[in-house]
Amino acid sequence: MTAAATAAAPAGTVVLTRKRVYILPTRQGLAFAAVLAVMLAGAMNYNNSLGYVLTFLLASLALVSLLHTYRNLAGLAVSARPAHPVFAGGTARFPVRVDNPGGPRRDGVVLSERRAPGDVVLHLEIGPDSHAQVELPVAAPSRGWRELERVCIASRAPFGIFRAWYRVPVRVRTLVYPHPAGDRPLPASLAESREERGHGGSGREDFAGLREYRRGDPPRHIHWKAAARGDLLPLKQFEGAATGNVMLRLADVYGAHPEACLSQLAAWVLEAEARGMHYGLELPGVRLDPATGPAHQDACLRRLALYGNES
Amino acid sequence: MRWLAPDPELTGWHLSVGRLSWLAASLALVIAPHASRMPSWIPLLFALLAGWRLWRAHRGDDRPPARWLVAAIALAVLPGVYLSYGTLTGRAAGVALLTLLAGVKLVETRGLRDAYVVSYLGFFLVITNFLYEQDIATGLYMLAVVVVMTAALLALGGSPGRSPAMAVTTHLRRGAVMVAQAVPLMLALFVLFPRIPGPLWGLPRDAHAGVTGIGDDMSPGNISALSQSDAVAFRVEFQGTPPPPAERYWRGPVLDVFDGRRWSRGERPASRRPVPFERRGPPLDYEVTMEPSGARWLFALDLPAVPPPGGVMTRDLEILAGRHLRERLRFPMRSYPDYGLGADHPGTPAWVVSLPVGAHPRARALARSWREEAGAPGAVVQRALAWFAAGGFVYTLTPPLLPGDPVDDFLFGTRAGFCEHYAGAFVVLMRAAGIPARVVTGYQGGEVNPLGGYMIVRQRDAHAWTEVWIAGAGWVRVDPTAAVSPLRVQEGLDAAIPPTVGAAGLTITPAPAVTDAFRRLRQAVDAVQTRWNAWVLGYGPERQRRVLSEMGLDASSYGTLVLALTVTVALLLAALAAWLFARRGRRDPVLGAWDAFCARLARAGLPREPHEGPRAFAARVAARRPDLAAAVSAVADAYVALRYAQTERDPEILRRQVADFRL
Numbered sequence: 004m005t006a007a008a009t010a011a012a013p014a015g016t017v018v019l020t021r022k023r024v025y026i027l028p029t030r031q032g033l034a035f036a037a038v039l040a041v042m043l044a045g046a047m048n049y050n051n052s053l054g055y056v057l058t059f060l061l062a063s064l065a066l067v068s069l070l071h072t073y074r075n076l077a078g079l080a081v082s083a084r085p086a087h088p089v090f091a092g093g094t095a096r097f098p099v100r101v102d103n104p105g106g107p108r109r110d111g112v113v114l115s116e117r118r119a120p121g122d123v124v125l126h127l128e129i130g131p132d133s134h135a136q137v138e139l140p141v142a143a144p145s146r147g148w149r150e151l152e153r154v155c156i157a158s159r160a161p162f163g164i165f166r167a168w169y170r171v172p173v174r175v176r177t178l179v180y181p182h183p184a185g186d187r188p189l190p191a192s193l194a195e196s197r198e199e200r201g202h203g204g205s206g207r208e209d210f211a212g213l214r215e216y217r218r219g220d221p222p223r224h225i226h227w228k229a230a231a232r233g234d235l236l237p238l239k240q241f242e243g244a245a246t247g248n249v250m251l252r253l254a255d256v257y258g259a260h261p262e263a264c265l266s267q268l269a270a271w272v273l274e275a276e277a278r279g280m281h282y283g284l285e286l287p288g289v290r291l292d293p294a295t296g297p298a299h300q301d302a303c304l305r306r307l308a309l310y311g312n313e314s
Numbered sequence: 315m316r317w318l319a320p321d322p323e324l325t326g327w328h329l330s331v332g333r334l335s336w337l338a339a340s341l342a343l344v345i346a347p348h349a350s351r352m353p354s355w356i357p358l359l360f361a362l363l364a365g366w367r368l369w370r371a372h373r374g375d376d377r378p379p380a381r382w383l384v385a386a387i388a389l390a391v392l393p394g395v396y397l398s399y400g401t402l403t404g405r406a407a408g409v410a411l412l413t414l415l416a417g418v419k420l421v422e423t424r425g426l427r428d429a430y431v432v433s434y435l436g437f438f439l440v441i442t443n444f445l446y447e448q449d450i451a452t453g454l455y456m457l458a459v460v461v462v463m464t465a466a467l468l469a470l471g472g473s474p475g476r477s478p479a480m481a482v483t484t485h486l487r488r489g490a491v492m493v494a495q496a497v498p499l500m501l502a503l504f505v506l507f508p509r510i511p512g513p514l515w516g517l518p519r520d521a522h523a524g525v526t527g528i529g530d531d532m533s534p535g536n537i538s539a540l541s542q543s544d545a546v547a548f549r550v551e552f553q554g555t556p557p558p559p560a561e562r563y564w565r566g567p568v569l570d571v572f573d574g575r576r577w578s579r580g581e582r583p584a585s586r587r588p589v590p591f592e593r594r595g596p597p598l599d600y601e602v603t604m605e606p607s608g609a610r611w612l613f614a615l616d617l618p619a620v621p622p623p624g625g626v627m628t629r630d631l632e633i634l635a636g637r638h639l640r641e642r643l644r645f646p647m648r649s650y651p652d653y654g655l656g657a658d659h660p661g662t663p664a665w666v667v668s669l670p671v672g673a674h675p676r677a678r679a680l681a682r683s684w685r686e687e688a689g690a691p692g693a694v695v696q697r698a699l700a701w702f703a704a705g706g707f708v709y710t711l712t713p714p715l716l717p718g719d720p721v722d723d724f725l726f727g728t729r730a731g732f733c734e735h736y737a738g739a740f741v742v743l744m745r746a747a748g749i750p751a752r753v754v755t756g757y758q759g760g761e762v763n764p765l766g767g768y769m770i771v772r773q774r775d776a777h778a779w780t781e782v783w784i785a786g787a788g789w790v791r792v793d794p795t796a797a798v799s800p801l802r803v804q805e806g807l808d809a810a811i812p813p814t815v816g817a818a819g820l821t822i823t824p825a826p827a828v829t830d831a832f833r834r835l836r837q838a839v840d841a842v843q844t845r846w847n848a849w850v851l852g853y854g855p856e857r858q859r860r861v862l863s864e865m866g867l868d869a870s871s872y873g874t875l876v877l878a879l880t881v882t883v884a885l886l887l888a889a890l891a892a893w894l895f896a897r898r899g900r901r902d903p904v905l906g907a908w909d910a911f912c913a914r915l916a917r918a919g920l921p922r923e924p925h926e927g928p929r930a931f932a933a934r935v936a937a938r939r940p941d942l943a944a945a946v947s948a949v950a951d952a953y954v955a956l957r958y959a960q961t962e963r964d965p966e967i968l969r970r971q972v973a974d975f976r977l
Binding site: 021030031034035038041042045046047049050051052053054055056057058059060061062063064066067068070071074077082100104105110111113115118119120121122124126132157159160161162163164166 | 320321322323325326426427430431434437438440441444445448452453456460464467468470471472488492493495496497498499500503504507510511640641850851852853854883887890891894895905906909924
């Protein structure tokens with residue numbers, strides 16, 4: 004996570020100048036203040052000089068810790084890059100880099116998207132003249148653009164009585180494909196009939212081997228017998244005969260909820276790609292000619308992701 | 315309610331064995347000095363509870379103990395403390411409850427909030443120690459405890475979750491550094507924070523238990539009880555030369571009513587003004603710092619001229635403070651060692667010659683015979699002193715009991731007594747001879763500390779002497795103890811009493827060199843102690859006003875103080891911040907030069923991509939701007955050489971290349 008040396012910060016970096024860091028006492032800090040108030044009242048009542056000394060020492064310690072907490076963030080440089088596209092319901096992982104140019108060692112720095120309940124919180128420790136490179140997982144619940152407008156970088160070190168934070172405007176986004184779902188069979192290929200293909204995977208498909216299951220793969224290609232032997236989900240791959248052209252049309256899945264239609268289309272795209280077929284996509288106003296390969300798959304999924312809210 | 319929702323930044327927080335050990339250790343350290351002041355079951359129960367919690371944590375058992383068990387322990391604690399102390403309030407019982415509360419809390423502590431509560435309880439227990447002891451040793455010990463507690467707080471507030479347990483010394487060192495950084499601010503707050511004369515609310519009855527000193531009356535035995543005590547009664551700083559030992563009579567309560575055994579003060583309306591006295595010689599100016607005695611009596615050299623601020627002087631030139639001395643009091647005094655008091659009239663009611671009816675027949679008979687033989691009061695006094703000197707009287711700390719008539723039995727029977735026996739018997743003799751006389755109690759003596767340039771008067775210097783009224787001369791001080799044991803007055807108690815310990819008859823006579831070295835050590839310790847008392851413990855509203863007015867601040871207005879405090883704290887914080895943040899600037903010069911170089915190219919539209927190493931970047935720049943190719947590759951090569959080559963090179967080369975680089 005921590006590299007020994009760092010180069011100059013990349014473009015789009017936000018440096019946490021001193022003006023940008025906010026700081027407030029935490030609940031523990033407020034409780035500490037209350038304890039100090041009681042101690043001060045006690046010292047006054049008993050005219051206890053060492054009581055005064057202790058109260059003032061602790062109050063000074065709190066002020067000193069404020070500077071330390073503040074220093075834990077000040078001067079850090081934060082940048083983020085777009086994450087790889089994910090399917091809806093999955094987790095987008097945004098690469099975030101935190102540079103510590105020439106500063107002291109930073110301990111107890113935490114990074115999250117919004118510090119909201121359920122947010123993943125990453126804990127960083129960054130040495131002097133070094134940087135931390137992490138992937139911030141954020142939930143991508145629905146298709147479309149998932150924006151990571153800001154990341155919240157915070158620190159309560161050393162005592163936990165103050166929390167310094169800044170919501171860094173990183174402004175990166177990633178594409179969220181529709182969640183592939185739906186059990187409708189692939190539409191008949193332009194060259195063959197659905198009945199010929201059947202459901203059991205008979206006849207014209209040649210079993211080509213196993214690979215690991217990835218989200219979006221058609222569940223019916225999971226090799227359940229092999230799965231029972233190990234912990235990975237093996238996926239049967241086919242090639243050869245099933246290279247027919249298929250046109251995936253929104254019109255073919257009408258009737259269901261619009262999002263469910265897009266999910267079905269996404270599932271078809273994955274299935275067709277897994278089978279090595281040539282497939283095209285037809286949405287209202289959009290037509291992608293049949294082709295195959297990862298780039299084509301991404302292009303199709305991208306159309307599905309942005310369908311209706313292209314921007 | 316976002317405020318009450320669990321904070322996701324803290325969800326991974328776990329009370330590890332390390333964190334728990336820090337908490338338990340800091341509590342144990344702060345409770346340790348209390349242990350000797352408590353019934354032994356309390357520290358024992360605390361140790362059991364803490365040990366149980368640590369043992370469970372060590373076994374990885376994180377479940378909370380059964381709720382009923384915690385409740386049962388907590389409930390059992392209350393009657394336990396009540397049985398031991400007879401109360402649940404007050405200083406001693408309060409500390410006991412806090413100690414046990416800390417133990418119970420430790421047992422049920424699991425989460426972050428509980429851990430902080432335990433930590434704060436520890437800080438609170440530190441302050442309870444100061445209700446008992448405020449000496450330098452306690453202060454230093456508690457400073458060390460605060461460092462440990464700061465380290466504990468570092469352990470609590472550090473990276474949550476499974477972060478590797480930082481080494482104990484690392485935490486302690488960081489804690490000590492932070493405490494050291496806090497000290498200047500603490501000093502500013504200590505000096506400038508407006509002091510209010512306390513108390514804000516009532517003090518518990520036992521708040522000042524265990525203080526002793528000279529009381530309002532005198533009967534055989536109560537001054538000799540004080541003479542066992544080495545405790546400091548007060549300290550005196552003279553502006554000039556201190557008076558010789560034989561003149562160090564520190565006047566306290568004047569006792570003129572006798573019931574046959576006990577001497578006490580008569581009824582004295584407060585409205586009666588002090589008797590004016592004739593000032594013959596130059597005055598002595600000095601400052602007295604009284605230790606808390608629990609009483610109102612203040613002590614000054616015979617004869618004090620004016621009462622100190624806030625005090626009053628009675629008719630017989632006794633001084634009373636405005637309130638009971640619950641804390642150290644420092645006051646300026648002026649005395650006239652050479653005086654004439656009441657020369658024309660005793661100025662006191664008839665009871666200065668009265669004696670209990672029918673008591674002390676033999677003493678009365680003896681006094682009457684003197685009066686008849688000698689005639690003049692002065693001659694009677696001389697006869698009495700000579701009689702004491704020649705009569706086989708013994709000065710002793712452990713006089714035999716006087717169950718019968720205390721005066722006659724002492725004068726004609728035991729003939730062994732302490733100063734209160736001699737003073738009391740002497741006044742009885744004088745009154746029986748028709749001479750007005752009274753007992754004066756106070757202190758006699760005082761040891762000059764050459765290191766501090768002040769005098770220490772201890773409780774063992776407590777003394778009783780007499781005053782007799784002689785027409786024309788007024789009240790004359792007569793010390794019958796001096797007739798029996800001149801050394802007592804000349805050189806103090808140690809010289810007058812042989813170092814015999816009690817009835818065992820065991821004699822320990824240390825070599826003179828040892829006692830001398832010990833005395834010097836004790837003086838050195840006391841000198842430090844005195845500064846501590848004056849500047850740390852005695853820093854109240856009074857001293858604050860004086861210190862600040864010397865600095866040119868008007869401490870009587872809180873506004874000025876608050877302003878001065880705010881400005882000082884702000885300046886100190888700014889200085890600390892500048893120092894802390896300046897360390898950010900101390901960075902690798904090679905990296906600095908390279909960053910500056912990249913920044914200049916970025917401004918020219920050629921930003922370095924994050925993934926690009928120096929050589930790749932130089933190649934790309936060269937492709938885009940062939941005119942810069944040579945210069946850029948030279949800088950990149952120099953950077954790579956400085957950064958990654960094994961040999962030592964001068965970073966200055968790179969810096970100069972970057973400085974000379976022209977786009």
